Amino acid sequence: MEIILLERIGRLGQIGDVVTVKDGYARNFLLPLGKALRATDANRTHFEHERAQLEARDLERKTEAEGVSGKLAGESFVVIRQAGDTGQLYGSVSTRDIAEAATEGGFSIERRQVLLDKPIKTLGLHEVRVILHGEVVPTVIINVARTEDEAVRQARGEDVTQELTDEEEDAAEALAAGEALFEEGAEYDVKADEAEDADSEDTGAEDTGSDDTEDKE
Numbered sequence: 001m002e003i004i005l006l007e008r009i010g011r012l013g014q015i016g017d018v019v020t021v022k023d024g025y026a027r028n029f030l031l032p033l034g035k036a037l038r039a040t041d042a043n044r045t046h047f048e049h050e051r052a053q054l055e056a057r058d059l060e061r062k063t064e065a066e067g068v069s070g071k072l073a074g075e076s077f078v079v080i081r082q083a084g085d086t087g088q089l090y091g092s093v094s095t096r097d098i099a100e101a102a103t104e105g106g107f108s109i110e111r112r113q114v115l116l117d118k119p120i121k122t123l124g125l126h127e128v129r130v131i132l133h134g135e136v137v138p139t140v141i142i143n144v145a146r147t148e149d150e151a152v153r154q155a156r157g158e159d160v161t162q163e164l165t166d167e168e169e170d171a172a173e174a175l176a177a178g179e180a181l182f183e184e185g186a187e188y189d190v191k192a193d194e195a196e197d198a199d200s201e202d203t204g205a206e207d208t209g210s211d212d213t214e215d216k217e
Contacts (some may be wrong), residue, residue: 001026002039006046007058009035009134009150011052015058016051018044035134053110065133068107072130073138077101078151081144083123085159098128102140120144125129125154 001023005013009030012019021030030036037043047054074139079101082090095114100107115129126142145151148162166168 003030003036004034004039006041006047006054007035007061007134010137014135015055016047033110035111062133062135065136067139069132070138072102072107072132072140074141075102075107076103076141076143076155077105078143078145078148080146080148083122083146085161087123089121089123089144092121093126093142094119098142101142102130123150123154163167 002018002020003026004014005017005019008014012021026036026038031038037047075097079097081093084090095111095116098114098116099109108131115130115131120126120142123144125147126144127139128142129137129139131137140208143151144210145154145155145160187207
């Protein structure tokens with residue numbers, strides 16, 4: 001789709017530039033957020049008539065975005081999810097989840113403003129960019145954990161996934177030790193049984209010898 005940019009958009013261009021983008025990008029992001037217009041003849045004429053106002057409005061938006069960015073950049077938002085011992089999530093964290101977490105944290109963010117190359121599928125701290133303006137894109141931290149306590153520990157730099165691995169190793173060592181004791185006990189029982197059988201055989205032999213002596217007499 002061919003569009004007219006109403007503000008500077010990353011690598012696309014400056015305000016007033018006519019560029020071609022994918023239809024989905026235009027319909028789902030640029031057009032609904034007022035960042036561009038369809039490049040029709042009517043819109044081209046409208047833009048030229050309103051260019052000065054649009055540029056002034058863009059400057060205001062940028063200034064507002066910079067103010068929000070000063071507070072938002074570096075902020076951490078917790079998202080609680082279920083996950084396995086290896087840290088793999090049962091599902092994923094989407095742009096909607098991130099936008100909701102940021103909104104709950106006091107920032108009005110829409111899912112379309114969240115830049116996520118791919119869904120988050122593991123526990124941990126993840127850096128995510130948020131588009132406040134074409135020239136203002138702060139980075140936030142998404143702390144994905146199974147519990148609030150785990151989120152606090154992750155924020156301190158603890159590796160909860162590694163901790164789980166250590167616990168599993170301890171459990172495996174304990175199990176191995178238990179099996180070793182069982183095998184030693186079993187070996188002891190076998191030796192005891194063999195000794196008991198040997199004693200029984202010796203006793204039987206002595207009894208037989210006594211019987212033979214009595215018969216001869």
